[in-house]
Amino acid sequence: MSVRIKVCGFTRVEDAVAAARLGIDAIGLVFYDKSPRHVGIAQAQAIIAALPPFVTVVALFVNATREEIEAVLAQCAIDVLQFHGEESPAFCRSFHRPYLKAVRVQPGTDLQTLAAQYHDARGLLTDAFVEGAHGGTGKTFDWTLIPAQLPLPLILSGGLDEHNVADAVRRVRPAAVDVSSGVEAGKGIKSPQRVADFVAAVRAAQN
Numbered sequence: 325m326s327v328r329i330k331v332c333g334f335t336r337v338e339d340a341v342a343a344a345r346l347g348i349d350a351i352g353l354v355f356y357d358k359s360p361r362h363v364g365i366a367q368a369q370a371i372i373a374a375l376p377p378f379v380t381v382v383a384l385f386v387n388a389t390r391e392e393i394e395a396v397l398a399q400c401a402i403d404v405l406q407f408h409g410e411e412s413p414a415f416c417r418s419f420h421r422p423y424l425k426a427v428r429v430q431p432g433t434d435l436q437t438l439a440a441q442y443h444d445a446r447g448l449l450t451d452a453f454v455e456g457a458h459g460g461t462g463k464t465f466d467w468t469l470i471p472a473q474l475p476l477p478l479i480l481s482g483g484l485d486e487h488n489v490a491d492a493v494r495r496v497r498p499a500a501v502d503v504s505s506g507v508e509a510g511k512g513i514k515s516p517q518r519v520a521d522f523v524a525a526v527r528a529a530q531n
């Protein structure tokens with residue numbers, strides 16, 4: 325199966341539409357107010373309404389409250405939840421929506437145990453560990469820390485861009501890749517050219 329591509333952190337309708345036309349599978353919207361890519365409800369609704377069919381919409385949260393998440397779900401057509409904080413397995417599954425659990429990987433991170441704990445997730449998303457940050461840092465991590473076999477689909481993220489993603493796909497063989505900083509022209513501003521180059525690099529790595 326071809327490697328799925330998610331691009332995260334859209335803030336503008338035109339960027340999301342351009343990326344969808346370039347063949348990405350999923351877009352991410354960041355509902356975390358400390359992120360420079362944070363979107364409000366109205367902004368998210370406008371982006372979602374402009375998308376062509378069959379593009380998955382992922383809502384990203386960092387230690388949000390149940391009320392905050394339910395407010396987003398009530399007002400926006402969200403397909404998948406992405407949890408980037410210290411949310412427990414019980415909390416993640418309590419929304420009865422497909423979800424991804426993000427893990428910030430450093431030496432000693434036990435991905436097998438985490439995959440077992442979040443066994444009903446649609447995937448385990450591996451990001452770089454950066455002290456004081458929850459993600460979207462543009463930093464890579466040591467991919468050899470990822471076990472060859474995991475019981476959950478692996479979504480590789482953390483500092484991917486058009487220059488390193490082909491190597492990442494060949495080495496790690498993830499089910500999907502996720503990128504934010506690496507396809508930007510500025511914080512929250514996606515570059516269609518960088519998205520096109522990223523998609524081409526992923527596809528080339530599979531041929």
Ligand SMILES: O=C(O)c1ccccc1N[C@@H]1O[C@H](COP(=O)(O)O)[C@@H](O)[C@H]1O
Nearest residue numbers: 332359458459460462481482483504505
């Ligand atoms: O994008 C953000 O601003 C963000 C903020 C807080 C948590 C996660 C965030 N983004 C996710 O981080 C990873 C890696 O991003 P990058 O490509 O290294 O910039 C990715 O999964 C984003 O979805």
